[in-house]
Each structure stands twice: as structure tokens, then as C-alpha cells.
Amino acid sequence: MANMNTLFYQDQYRREFDASVLSCREDKKGYAVILDQTAFYPEGGGQPADHGFLNDIRVTDVREKDDVIIHYTDRPLAEGTAVHGIIDWDRRFDFMQNHTGEHIVSGIIHQLHGYENVGFHMGETIQVDYSGMLSDEEIREVERKANEIIWTNQPVIITYPSEEERENIPYRSKKELSGTVRIVTVLNADICACCGTHVKTAGEVGLIKIISHEKHKGGIRMELLCGRRAFDYVCMLQDQNHDISVRLCTPMNQTAEGTRKLEETMQEKSRQLTEMTALYLQDRAEKLEKSELVIDVLKGIDRNSIRRYADDLVKVKGCGTAAVLNRSDNGPFEYVIITSKDIGLRKLAKDLNMRLNGRGGGSDEMIQGTFSASEEEIRLVLQEIFAA
Ligand SMILES: [Zn+2]
Secondary structure (H helix, E strand, O other), X not given: OOOOOOHHHHXXXXXXXXXXXXXXXXXXXXXXXXXXXXXXXXXXXXXXXXXXXXXXXXXXXXXXXOOEEEEEEOOOXXXXXXXXXXXXXXXXXXXXXXXXXXXXXXXHHHHHHOOOEEEEEEOOOEEEEEOOOOOHHHHHHHHHHHHXXXXXXXXXXXXXXXXHHHOOOXXXXXXXXXXXXXXXXXXXXXXXXXXXXXXXXXXXXXXXXXXEEEEEOOEEEEEEEEHHHHHHXXXXXXXXXXXXXXXXXXXXXXXXXXXXXXXXHHHHHHHHHHHHHHHHHHHHHHHOOOOOEEEEEEEOOOHXXXXXXXXXXXXXXXXXXXXXXXXXXXXXXXXXXXXXXOOOHHHHHHHHHHHOOEEEEEOOOEEEEEEOOOHHHHHHHHHHHHOO
């Protein structure tokens, strides 16, 4: 854990500070700068590093090694230089809101269900793994109780109890700890050993939303968003729902019902279309001359209907071989060829595909696939092969 004298532990709201450069050396991550004091939080405890500036030089990462905080910059700073440090506050406050929010959720899950936080990652979302499973209702209850901690603006208290004092504190911790331990308490929600930066009162977290959950290694993996991120997320959902509601001409609180009705309408239309296609193809089959080889070219008909049509031409109409082509837009021709003749259709498919730039196959009774050739070319080849 970083030295308790560091400025971000004295005052986690400190955005600017003055310091002098103790050392600067180049390494593979850029220039590694060590200062006599700093407000830059180094990556740790699941919380990403602060970014910002030292004078006009960008700080791109901050790490801690052997109790020393190392600032990585894109340009060098001479030893002894006086620097003014500025923390990228939007980034840091976002981490404070989300880290404290995570503690509240983890504390409440621990209180209600006894599950441990066994994995924590702050990225695009806050991802947390818990050691047991929760139902949808239980998750909603956790979310509501977590937000109640915000509404009642519970204080967040940092303490450094001694080893003896700690024996009587029921705090959460991922590992056995010795020496000085920093305990973060969100009153009525959580007590946890943590080195991160936290807001002073739960009210500053603003809002906690659990946005997804899935089974993970015998427990549950949750994604949550707090503070500004949760607000942005709710705005995004509202925009989407507004768009859906305008398109469906349905009030925003009835879009699910509106979508269900739309789905029903679509299914009904699809059923009608299938019926009408069947009638159309039946009529077309009746009007065709019965012959040993019939080649028919259709447009925009679904594959099932084409297959049924080719089947009817052979089995009902009594044609020897039916080759039905169908084209949607300007793509390749779909084909279905059905025969009642013993001509080794499966083998013929290879020959057809080779000559007509096609793909597909099937059995000796039926083959299907696509031809990438012109209608004239296809007709000529089919005549040549099947009329023989
Ligand atoms: Zn923490």
C-alpha cells in the first residue's frame, strides 16, 4: 500500500499540487519520474492509475513499486525541477464514484447472502465476480438496497486500526493482512480493507445500476455502473426507448407490449405471404406444359416454397426433371433440381457446379445450391445435361 503520507490519502479531493523531481530515468514505458510528494493515485486495489500533467508534460500511467510512486511521462523532467501537478479530475472522480459504488454493492451482497467479492475489474464497466449465485429478484433487491445507502447519504470513513483492534472488526478482505491496514467503511453497507480512493459520502456516488449478470465459475459475474456512467447509461436507454416508441407510435412505458404486437403482426404477414406464394406457384404449375425437363425461373421466392414447387412439378404434375431457379436482387441464382429419373443426380451436381460457377449438392432425387452464371448459360447447360 502506498505511503499514508501521500497527498491522495491526506485529501482524496486534491486535484493540484506542487512538488519537485527527485529522479527521472528513461525505461520502456516512457520516462519514470519520482517526486518528493504526489496526489497521483497509482494503479492498485482494482482501481486504475490517475492521468494528468506535471507542468505541461503528460502523465500516462502511475505505478507503485516498493512503496515508491512512479509517474510515467512522455517527456523527461530534470532532477530538481519544481513541478505543478494537475490530476485529470473527471477520470479520478469517475473511479471514486464507481469504486465506492462497488464497495456498497459488495457489502450488501455480503450482508444479505454471505458471498465474497472474488474478482474486481474497472474497465468500460465495473465487473465484479461473487462466490455465489443470485436470482433476478435478489439482484434487484441488492440494487435497491445499494441505492438506499446513497439516498440516506451514508458517510464513508477511512481508518487504520491496529492488529488487535482489527480482530473485532468484521471487514471484508481478499487475503490475510498484517501491519497497517486501511479500512474503508461505508456506514450500514460495508467494511472492507482497501487502498483505493473513495468519495466522502455515499450521496456522491449518485446512482448505482447493475446492468448485466451471468453465471461465472460457480458464482455470478456482474457489471455495474455508478455515478456519471450510470446516468449516461440511463440516458442512452431512454434515447433508444424514445426512438422505439416513436416508430411504434406507443407510449415509452409500453414499448415492450408494442414490440410484442409488432412481432404478432409480422408472424401473421409471414403466414399470409407463404399462403399466397403457395397459391401462386400452384397456379403456375397448372399452367406449365408437362414435359421430361421443365426449367422455370422465379424471382424473390423463399427456398422452402421453391423446393415444394419443384417437388410438385415432378410428383404431382408428372414432369421427369424439374429445375427451378430463383433470384433475389442481383445475387446468384438459387437452384433446386428434383428428378424421378435414375440419372445419378448427385454426381451431375458436381459437373453443373463446375460449369456454372456453382456450389451445393444433395441426393440422387434432389440437389440444391447456387449458380453464379447468366440465365442463358444456365438454361443451355441444363438442356445439354438433362435432355440428353
Ligand atoms: Zn476497494
